Amino acid sequence: MFDHVTIRVSDLDAARRFYTLALGAPTTEDDSFIEWREFGIARASAGKPLTRRLHVAFRAHDRAEVDRWWERMTAAGYRSDGEPGERPQYSDSYYGAFVLDPDGNSAESVHHETSDPEHALVDHMWLRTASVAAAKRFYETIAPAVGISLDHAKPDFAHFTDGTGSFSFVDDGEPTEHVHLAFGVGDRATVDAFHRTATAAGHADNGPPGERPVYHRGYYGAFVLDPDGHNVEAVFHDRPN
Numbered sequence: 001m002f003d004h005v006t007i008r009v010s011d012l013d014a015a016r017r018f019y020t021l022a023l024g025a026p027t028t029e030d031d032s033f034i035e036w037r038e039f040g041i042a043r044a045s046a047g048k049p050l051t052r053r054l055h056v057a058f059r060a061h062d063r064a065e066v067d068r069w070w071e072r073m074t075a076a077g078y079r080s081d082g083e084p085g086e087r088p089q090y091s092d093s094y095y096g097a098f099v100l101d102p103d104g105n106s107a108e109s110v111h112h113e114t115s116d117p118e119h120a121l122v123d124h125m126w127l128r129t130a131s132v133a134a135a136k137r138f139y140e141t142i143a144p145a146v147g148i149s150l151d152h153a154k155p156d157f158a159h160f161t162d163g164t165g166s167f168s169f170v171d172d173g174e175p176t177e178h179v180h181l182a183f184g185v186g187d188r189a190t191v192d193a194f195h196r197t198a199t200a201a202g203h204a205d206n207g208p209p210g211e212r213p214v215y216h217r218g219y220y221g222a223f224v225l226d227p228d229g230h231n232v233e234a235v236f237h238d239r240p241n
Helices: 012-023 062-077 132-146 190-200
Strands: 004-009 033-037 039-043 054-059 079-086 096-101 106-111 120-127 147-155 157-161 168-172 177-184 203-213 221-224 231-237
Touching: 004 012, 004 054, 012 033, 012 039, 012 062, 012 106, 033 132, 062 096, 062 106, 079 106, 106 120, 132 147, 132 157, 132 168, 132 231, 147 177, 190 203, 190 221, 190 231, 203 231
Parallel strands: 004 039, 054 106, 120 168, 177 231
Antiparallel strands: 004 177, 033 039, 054 120, 079 096, 096 106, 147 157, 157 168, 203 221, 221 231
16 A cells, blocks of 8 residues: 555654564664654654654454554553454454554554555554545545545545555544655656646645655655645655666
């Protein structure tokens, strides 16, 4: 689903301890940014504020792993946001457990019939929104470029998927704030098309198509803001052979 997801945290050391316990050793780390495969954390600042009210679920191999995850997190003093168990309202095979990270975001370990932790770490995300209709319009606009589709929608809910992972917008209290969502695409032209289509539809430019060598040689991305102000990117990793 995602090339990467980045959240901003108030205390990088505290967040590192939480997510290392939740996800294992980081795959990338420096003084300001820490990443576990496609999920990353970075220190909040005046220009890049704290992420709040996000729900992110990480894939588990089986139900026993979900149980162990919740027991490990709560034994370390992190607050439960839902004990391990079946959630048939989501699917017949859905089994999850929930805890709160140091900034109050909800993290989940989940196993269901399509779980494949080797393929991707992030299973799904839920974002509260000021307007489900506006979020739905935005993501339907960029969907052809980034390889997603609207799977299900109601007035208070919109669910997008690429066939394995997913993310949803819900009308349920104060909106989620300050998440960075990056979708991997197959070439530079698709990055250009993503940006052109989104801005032509009236969505705010947050960085035109171009190389960002600060990340790595051949990193080609473009950025727009969705209706809730989340920084949404299409990226092509044009790495030399």
